[in-house]
Every structure is written in C-alpha cells, then in structure tokens.
Amino acid sequence: MSVARRERAALVATMRGTGPDAPTLCEGWSTRDLAAHLVVRERRIDAAPGILIPALAGYTAKVQEQVTAGNDWAELIDKVASGPPAYSPFAVLDPLVNVAEMFIHHEDVRRAGTNWEPRVLDDETVKALTRQVAQFARMTLSKSPARVSLATPDGKVLATAGKGAPVTVTGEPGELLLFAAGREPAQVTLRGDDDAVAALRAARRGL
Structure with a gap:
C-alpha cells in the first residue's frame, strides 16, 4: 500500500472516530466540510479547479455545499475512503499528489482536538513527505517577507523560498510541510532577525 x-x-x-461535527484546522470547516472538500477535489472535475483558482472559488463552494447536503456522513466518509474514481486524474496521480493532501488534512483533524502529540512516522512516510516539502514551499512561500530556509534538525535544507532577511525554520519533514501549509501547530523553531521572524509568522501561508 502506498x-x-x-x-x-x-x-x-480518525474522522470516523471524531464524527461529522468535530473542528479542524481549516478555518470554518468541520470534519463534514473537510470530507466534502475531498470528495469534490477527487470526484467533481468541473469544480476542483476552484480550490486553487480564486476566480472559480465561488462555483467550487456552491458544489461543495451541494455535496455536503446531498450525502449523509457515512456516504461522505465512504467516498473519501474509496479514493478517486477511475475517471478522475487523481486515480493515476494518487501516489504523487495525495501524500501531502492526506497527511496535512489528517493533522488538520488530529491537531484541532486536545491532547494531541506528533505521530511517530515510519521511514517510508518520512521520505515521501520530504519529497513534498520543496514543491509546497514553491507554492506557498514564494511571496514570503523573509528568505525562508526549511531545514531538518540535522541541518539538511529541504527548500528555500521568499525574499528578505534570512529565517531558518527547523523541524522534521512532516512539520516543515505543515508549516509551509500554514498550520500553526507545526512543531518547528524559527531562527533569524527578530523582525523577519515576526513578519514571517504574521504572513499568510498555505494555498
């Protein structure tokens, strides 16, 4: 299994355990909303572009509302569990494009609760997440107010993006991915000029 x-x-x-009305780190979204988002992303090719393209976001939001209203919780979760259908581009690209998507959204659910701890990840998962860091950084940190270097605790720099005074963000690959995605509970440390660190913390990250 990939x-x-x-x-x-x-x-x-995790979502089955929390139920449909649990909070997530996605602002304004419950677990039901998050499940509907994943269904739209993989099953509604007409609406999926609006997830990334602001001009199309209104249509995507409308479709997501329809998906939420038209499926009960069990149906939504079953559709997420079954993965992308054969007609979806994600059916072929799943091993490449869904590593970060599923990991980040899993943490969105876990870390919105209380008493969570970072998971201990196996080597294969860590390697897969490591490969995602640079790609995510290019998408989410290119307009950063600081020159951001994302580095592992052993000093390996996985990505550099943005302009300005240098700031080094240090953490495990999964935590760096969460930081690049704008998830504040990411377990990372920031080192650099105080003003640059403050500006980076205040800047919007994520897609």
Missing part, C-alpha cells in the same frame, strides 16, 4: 493510501486510511479512521 504512503498516500495509508495516510488516507488513517485520516478516514
């Missing part, structure tokens, strides 16, 4: 599929299964198991 890392993406394992993370999907873990996300589904």
Whole structure:
C-alpha cells in the first residue's frame, strides 16, 4: 500500500472516530466540510479547479455545499475512503499528489482536538513527505517577507523560498510541510532577525 493510501486510511479512521461535527484546522470547516472538500477535489472535475483558482472559488463552494447536503456522513466518509474514481486524474496521480493532501488534512483533524502529540512516522512516510516539502514551499512561500530556509534538525535544507532577511525554520519533514501549509501547530523553531521572524509568522501561508 502506498504512503498516500495509508495516510488516507488513517485520516478516514480518525474522522470516523471524531464524527461529522468535530473542528479542524481549516478555518470554518468541520470534519463534514473537510470530507466534502475531498470528495469534490477527487470526484467533481468541473469544480476542483476552484480550490486553487480564486476566480472559480465561488462555483467550487456552491458544489461543495451541494455535496455536503446531498450525502449523509457515512456516504461522505465512504467516498473519501474509496479514493478517486477511475475517471478522475487523481486515480493515476494518487501516489504523487495525495501524500501531502492526506497527511496535512489528517493533522488538520488530529491537531484541532486536545491532547494531541506528533505521530511517530515510519521511514517510508518520512521520505515521501520530504519529497513534498520543496514543491509546497514553491507554492506557498514564494511571496514570503523573509528568505525562508526549511531545514531538518540535522541541518539538511529541504527548500528555500521568499525574499528578505534570512529565517531558518527547523523541524522534521512532516512539520516543515505543515508549516509551509500554514498550520500553526507545526512543531518547528524559527531562527533569524527578530523582525523577519515576526513578519514571517504574521504572513499568510498555505494555498
């Protein structure tokens, strides 16, 4: 089983446990909303572009509301669990594009609760997440008010992006990915000029 599929299964198991009305780190979204988002992303090719393109976001939001209203919780979760259908581009790209998606959204559910701890990840998962850091950084940190270096605790720089005074963000690959995605509970440390660190913390990150 691929890392993406394992993370999907873990996300589904966590969401089944929390139920449809639990909070997530996605602002304004419950677990029901998050499940509907994943269904739209993988099953509604007409609406998925609006997830990334602001001009199309209104249509995507309308479709997501329809998906939420038209499926009960069990149906939504079953659709997430079954993965992308054969007609979806994600059916082929799943091992490549869903590692970060499933990991981040799993943590969105886990870390919105109380008494959470970072998971201990196996080597294959860590390697897969490591490969995602640079790609995410290019998308989310290119307009950063600081020159951000994302580095592991052993000093390996996985990505550099943005302009300005240098700031080094240090953490495990999964935590760096969460930081790049704008998730504030990411377990990272920031080192650099105080003003640059403050500006980076205040800047919007994520997609």
